[in-house]
Amino acid sequence: xxxxxSLVLLVGLLLGCEDGQQPPQAPPQPFAEDLLGLHNAARxxxxxxxxxxxxxLTAAAQKHADWxxxxxxxxxxxxxGSQLSERIDREGYAYAAISENNARGQETPERVFEGWxxxxxxxxNLLGNYRDVGFGRAxxxxxxxxxxxx
Numbered sequence: 001x002x003x004x005x006s007l008v009l010l011v012g013l014l015l016g017c018e019d020g021q022q023p024p025q026a027p028p029q030p031f032a033e034d035l036l037g038l039h040n041a042a043r044x045x046x047x048x049x050x051x052x053x054x055x056x057l058t059a060a061a062q063k064h065a066d067w068x069x070x071x072x073x074x075x076x077x078x079x080x081g082s083q084l085s086e087r088i089d090r091e092g093y094a095y096a097a098i099s100e101n102n103a104r105g106q107e108t109p110e111r112v113f114e115g116w117x118x119x120x121x122x123x124x125n126l127l128g129n130y131r132d133v134g135f136g137r138a139x140x141x142x143x144x145x146x147x148x149x150x
Contacts, residue, residue: 057132058135095150097128
């Protein structure tokens with residue numbers, strides 16, 4: 001084996017991948033599974049198709065939740081003045097439609113979902129014409145990113 005190939009294989013093993021493939025995604029956090037179940041139960045009651053968790057939307061949601069927790073800011077405008085579309089674009093999700101729900105202060109997935117369901121704009125998002133979702137949580141900050149791919 002050549003020295004270059006050995007180095008590539010070693011780096012691949014250290015990164016948890018082979019032949020340049022991406023490492024496997026970590027399983028969703030328990031709060032994300034709970035939120036997905038709550039979302040899909042409500043969507044079923046309203047004749048909407050179930051959502052699936054998307055790793056790219058999850059990354060965008062988690063990074064925004066982390067930023068809000070780090071800075072103490074609670075906003076749809078994120079780090080460096082970023083808007084949702086920029087955060088989703090950075091993660092490589094090609095979308096036809098996107099939206100975002102944020103929350104602060106709730107201690108459980110059930111409480112944050114209840115808050116979103118009882119707020120007209122947030123409810124419109126969670127029952128909207130989307131296929132995918134990603135959830136993030138950092139301390140008291142929660143984020144849901146919804147998407148419909150192109």
